[in-house]
Amino acid sequence: MFVPLLLVAITPLTALPVDVKESRDGYSLEESQRYASATSYRQLLGGGDITSWWSENIARTMRTAVLPNRLPANTFERNEGEWAGKLDAVSAKTDLGTMTLGEAISDPRSATKAVIILRRGEVVYEAYPGLKSADSHLWASVAKPTAALLIEQLIDERKLADTDSVAEHLPDFAGTALGAVRIIELLDMVPGTDTHDSAQTRQEPDSTATRYYLAEFGEAYKHGKVETVREILKSAGRTGEPGQVFEYSSGITQMLVFIAEAVTGQSWPDAFDDRVWSHVRAEGPLQVHLAPDGMALAHGIVSSRLRDLARYGLLYTPYWSLVADRQVVSDAARARIARPRHSHEVFIKGDGKRFTGYLGETPLGNSRQWDAVYADGGMFKGGMFGQGLYVLPEEGIVIAYYSTVPSSPLIRFLRPLSKALTIQDGDDAR
Template sequence: MLGKNIVTSVFILAASVVWAQEKAQEKTLQHTPLDAFVDGFPLELEKQTRNANYNELFKGGDISAYFNMRASEFLPTAILPPHQDVMPLGSKPMPEVGKVKVELVSESKLKGPLTLDEFLAQSDGAQAYLVVHKGNIVYEKYPRMRPEDHHVWMSSSKPTASLVIDQLISEGKIDENAPITKYLTDFKGTDWDGITTRDVMDMATGMDLEDTSESRFDPDNIARRVYEAEFGFPNKTRGVEKLRDVLKSTPKKDEPGLAFEYASGLTQMLVLLAEEVENDRWHQIFDRRVWSKVGAEGPLQLHMTPDGIVAAHGLISSNLRDFARFGMLYTPSWKKIAVEQVVTDEILERIRKGVRSHEFVMAGFDGAVFVDYLGSKDFIANSRQWDVIWPDGDMWKGGLMTQGLYVSPSRDLVIVYFNVNNDDHSGHRFARPIATSGFFDK
């Protein structure tokens, strides 16, 4: 739960009052330049965040900045310490990476085009940017945070869930073409009947829980209820709900397979699936199968619902280099940061070759969003919790407030970045041009 004040409010405030407070406070979000917080946050901001409502946490202001860097102070958190000795990244600086120039998104208040160096210097929301090629850091900047600081990955963490499921598929423990209710038996008799694990992996279920700019802030929508349940916030009319119950109540909207409909609730279905098949909690599954193999610099923080379900769709925190190490598991340089191959060739092949059509991804709300974020539409589609797969096999996963994970297996390249910005998503624009710049094709 989010501290004593929030827990108390759950029980003593009527949900209608909470909702009214949210709408009133939403208009007064503060946006202090992040430079002011590099060496720590003021006490008053900590107090404000502890008493924050749903809207404030995710709108991109000062409270969002605090939460992004200090999520473990507000949510139950499983700490995965490094199991291996640190496997350090090499260093081969390439200043030319910072000279890559792009047009900014249309909503940007900055005047573009800008180089990456210029953008990081001028954007109040840009915190850190890292490029790793063949296990070597070629570009690294921390304009508004410290290298050792933890930061929430937001939705860039979704592939952690699909990776575990893909491992279980490879081991024959899950049939991805069977109904997910074969394993989640308590979901039988709901609208989840007939929905396959493959459809959940690709966010192609036709279930009515799509995340959009409207649904995330509509108290009657399943998408909003998923987030409220994860934080222990009371819903406007239903009070405090449990995540599993909210997911069970999801109604069917369309037949599966028609369109990409982005939903964090679908990632959480994968978490529940893994727990059911392995008869274990997800943080222990992920630790055993993935993180214990990595020579990380620091602990990985997995933030949980009040009843202990890891919110793998977005609430995972680490420093930036360890974020990159996760991405490196998908590249030939995995052996430089891990003692065992975690992402097998078979799994990587499924992600890159089992891609649906461009028309499929563009049929959902987020297809056009990805075009705007990335500045182009030359990608194929999403795949297995990755937002975008390009014809050359490169992969990208974005997150709320402009977090990003870009992996190019063929170039042995990983690009990761942290931001606190919901008003300007230009931070996404640089990864693909950097990867295709020719610097890494030798």
């Protein structure tokens, strides 16, 4: 269903913003056919109606591994009466101006499709202005911690160490730039290779990032050849010493997928199903979308219902038993995430400055596929088109949202909401 790549320019069918309220009840036959036939890597980068449609219908355009919801779904307790009004009134300075949460969600420019907030396992806020609660939606890069989670489990089981080199587990990478990189340098995205994924590299026709995204969508790079992500990453070049600069990269996340498969002897979807999703009391399946060669696109092309994304977030808290039949994120793994291995200088020297600008508050740094971790334990992971997952483990706070704009204003509310939710009866925030 993919059309030829247009390297000259991004040409979305319609301009932003998307009226998500108008599409909430679905799409016409003509719209679905038109968007499906126009879906391509470059078109999706442009945002607009194509991206909005595709985010809800990826399985119509890509191979997909469906991980069933195997356990009865938990029933969340609700406490919106106490909290919803208070949270709606929380304000933040956003790219759309200073506004309250309620104003941000209702503003059509935010293209907010859905948002949910949990506190100690209770739903304290939930809204679906542009999506139905049973609809699945793209996680985008919010999915990156799923790739890290399997690695964390293997570390707990002593089947690998984060100080191991890539080549120790992937012999076919021996002698390559990435072969000498340690697993911790993959987790923290400091490999010192030309795999950087940024607005600039995504526009460069010969960049490693452009090549691996084309491969994922089955589109030719040059001379009609469709590459594989694995062979592209084997050809990555060295740009500096590992561990020196945080350079965001979906390709680096995929290296974790290859390592997890090598160590478990399972395909990534099977391993994630066995180790994680089959233990979650989810409402619906997790959709793991695949490249043409069957590679699981765990760096971001994953879909689920919003509540199930929130359930995934709750796995990283002491309240995990409310949504799972066993602890899949160990206390040791949470502790590793909470303490960035690489310095704040390494973070801010690279993409950390950009992430700090988005968030409006400077974190300690990035850590193990999470974009930002804070001194109070808060953890954030964002997605390219305005998706987000924020977790404050000890308070059981989870904020998850879907939208279809490159920079959702909701990102600026995460820390103010987190602080508001930790205040009890006029007491100071903990």
